[in-house]
Amino acid sequence: MVRKILLICGIQASLLYVGTDILACTLYAGYSFIDQAVSELFAIGAPTSHLVVPLFTLSSLSLLAFGFGIWLSCDGNRALRVMALMIIGNAINSLVLWNFFPMHMRGVAATFTDAMHGILAINPFVILSIGLGIAVFKNWFRLYSIGTIVIVLVPAILAFSNVSRLLADQSTPWLGLTERFSQYGNQLWQAVLAIVLLRSEQPSRESRLAT
Numbered sequence: 001m002v003r004k005i006l007l008i009c010g011i012q013a014s015l016l017y018v019g020t021d022i023l024a025c026t027l028y029a030g031y032s033f034i035d036q037a038v039s040e041l042f043a044i045g046a047p048t049s050h051l052v053v054p055l056f057t058l059s060s061l062s063l064l065a066f067g068f069g070i071w072l073s074c075d076g077n078r079a080l081r082v083m084a085l086m087i088i089g090n091a092i093n094s095l096v097l098w099n100f101f102p103m104h105m106r107g108v109a110a111t112f113t114d115a116m117h118g119i120l121a122i123n124p125f126v127i128l129s130i131g132l133g134i135a136v137f138k139n140w141f142r143l144y145s146i147g148t149i150v151i152v153l154v155p156a157i158l159a160f161s162n163v164s165r166l167l168a169d170q171s172t173p174w175l176g177l178t179e180r181f182s183q184y185g186n187q188l189w190q191a192v193l194a195i196v197l198l199r200s201e202q203p204s205r206e207s208r209l210a211t
Contacts (some may be wrong), residue, residue, distance in 0.1 A: 004201060006069025008192030013062035014187035018053040021180070024048040034177045037159075037166060039117065043096060043105045056098045062090035066194060073197055083132040087190075090125035097121065107167045118163070126152065126186050134191065141196055144189070152187035 024041040026034045028048045031040070042052040067088035073079045101116040130152065133145030155178040162175040 003072045004067055004198065005197050006065050006072065007194050009062040009069060010066035010197075011191045013059045013066055014191040015058040015186055016055060016062060018184060021060065022039055024052050027051070032176060033180070035171065035173055036176045037122065037172070037179055038176070038183065039103050040105065043103050045105045045108070045112070049102065053098050053102070057095060060091045060094040060098065063094070064088060066190070067091060070197065073201070077136065079132055079136045083129055086125045086129035086132060090123060093120055093123050093125055097123075108168070110167060114167075126145040129156070130186070130189055131138060133189070137196075141192070144192065150187055151194060152182045152189075154181035155179065155185075170175070 016128050019181040021038055021041065022097075025031055028041060028046070031048075040046060042049045042056065046052075069083060070084035074084065095118040097117065100122055101113050103114050103117045103122060104110065127149065130145050130148050133148075134142050137145070159175055159182065161170040165172050166175065
């Protein structure tokens with residue numbers, strides 16, 4: 001039961017992240033979902049920071065619990081155990097980002113906080129965890145993981161091209177949309193992974209009951 005609850009946290013983490021982003025966009029007057037970065041919703045001085053930081057933190061804590069749930073579901077599978085570690089690393093990276101290194105709002109001189117924000121925002125644990133999905137699974141989820149890597153990487157590269165314009169307080173057309181396409185793709189992958197692992201739990205539970 002504990003393992004099942006921890007795996008469900010993977011779905012909760014994704015829903016909470018996406019829901020928080022959409023809600024904050026509607027509450028931030030003048031904010032552009034298409035042209036502005038997600039980071040601007042919890043930037044220092046942003047009117048939605050007080051909402052986004054605790055909810056993103058809760059999402060990351062749910063992701064952390066999900067990672068532990070995967071660890072408990074390993075059953076000797078080393079690749080799955082490494083995936084669990086990558087997801088735990090992703091959660092810890094995100095927790096540090098939300099709470100200790102938010103960026104400044106546009107027009108404010110960049111500091112060490114902004115530099116650390118940029119480093120943490122790269123977050124290699126995302127691609128590593130999805131890549132391990134290719135190694136762990138041999139069915140349709142392997143193909144889905146390959147597709148997700150493309151969905152995550154290509155828009156992220158396009159969004160990265162706008163970083164210099166963001167730092168120079170210039171317009172950043174399509175930055176928000178490309179970034180969200182990448183991030184939402186990752187969030188969907190996490191939720192689907194949780195569902196796959198939950199479904200794999202059911203036969204093993206039934207076999208234990210039969211014995």
